[in-house]
Amino acid sequence: MVARRRLKGDYCPSARSLDAIGDWWSLLIVRDAFDDIRRFSDFQKSLGIAKNILTDRLRTLVDRGILETVPVGEAKARVEYQLTPMGRDLFPVMVALRQFGERHLFEPGEEHSLLVEKETGLPVRLDIRTQDGRPIDAAETVLIKVPED
Amino acid sequence: MVARRRLKGDYCPSARSLDAIGDWWSLLIVRDAFDDIRRFSDFQKSLGIAKNILTDRLRTLVDRGILETVPVGEAKARVEYQLTPMGRDLFPVMVALRQFGERHLFEPGEEHSLLVEKETGLPVRLDIRTQDGRPIDAAETVLIKVPED
DNA sequence: CATTTTGGTTTCATAATGCAACCAAAATTC
């Protein structure tokens, strides 16, 4: 496992989130999980990750409450992995990554997958707003740190 | 450098974003850049990253257009690193990570840094909406893949 | 102008990862 030093700035929520996810593979696994991948072998094929590493990362994500195992069929020996409610709260992270990719990493006209509202088919996007609902720009925000950084 | 195999599903914008960022350290560097860290030694202190690795990652992020070097002082030999406009578009990813952390990784009442609107001091949040501005839930979305996955 | 700091590079030890072989249990095929 990536025995990553806990990030300095433990008071910082995004730092903690990154710690909770753990490492790069784990982030990719979570991404696949949002893509409805559930089985060991499907994660493995999708990511090209070594099986021993995948075993480890799935176990860690389950330990951290981001994934959970659900028994498949009647036998309890075989399981699938799915996002917990907490794991599903990483959805905005995935949408944000998607939006960045759409904006910067595709040629105009190049085809890509698209996230839409089920009912209407309208594309989904994500905005930064104040708590009272006004959209604002990154430049209008400021980070208030807690004392003794 | 992490010679990561290009992710399968190259048509997927979030996969491309993750490829563009590159690896875990790079993501942490970007996070620090949003925290107004600009100098080599400050990244190094903040992250506890080995200097040779930091050199490599900064160079890669610059190559990919996420960071840029700006000469500091009158000498052009010394540079600082700052987010490009493209790099700044990763802001929602950071806000999403922050929001997840605030929700799940702090005890009630536990102190953390806070992102607010400069002018009003109101907390910043991020919502998933349809293109026409209605807030929606993750469960109401569906991913439309391009053919031949 | 002497000293310290910055922004690196190089080398080497160590840790993480990838690969292939192997395996038992479950699922599938005949």
Added chain:
DNA sequence: GAATTTTGGTTGCATTATGAAACCAAAATG
């Protein structure tokens, strides 16, 4: 229902990435 294939791993070893420390030149500081 026996044989075969697939699944979901584990183990051991080779390879690769990372971390630590030493070192260095240029810039900044005293």
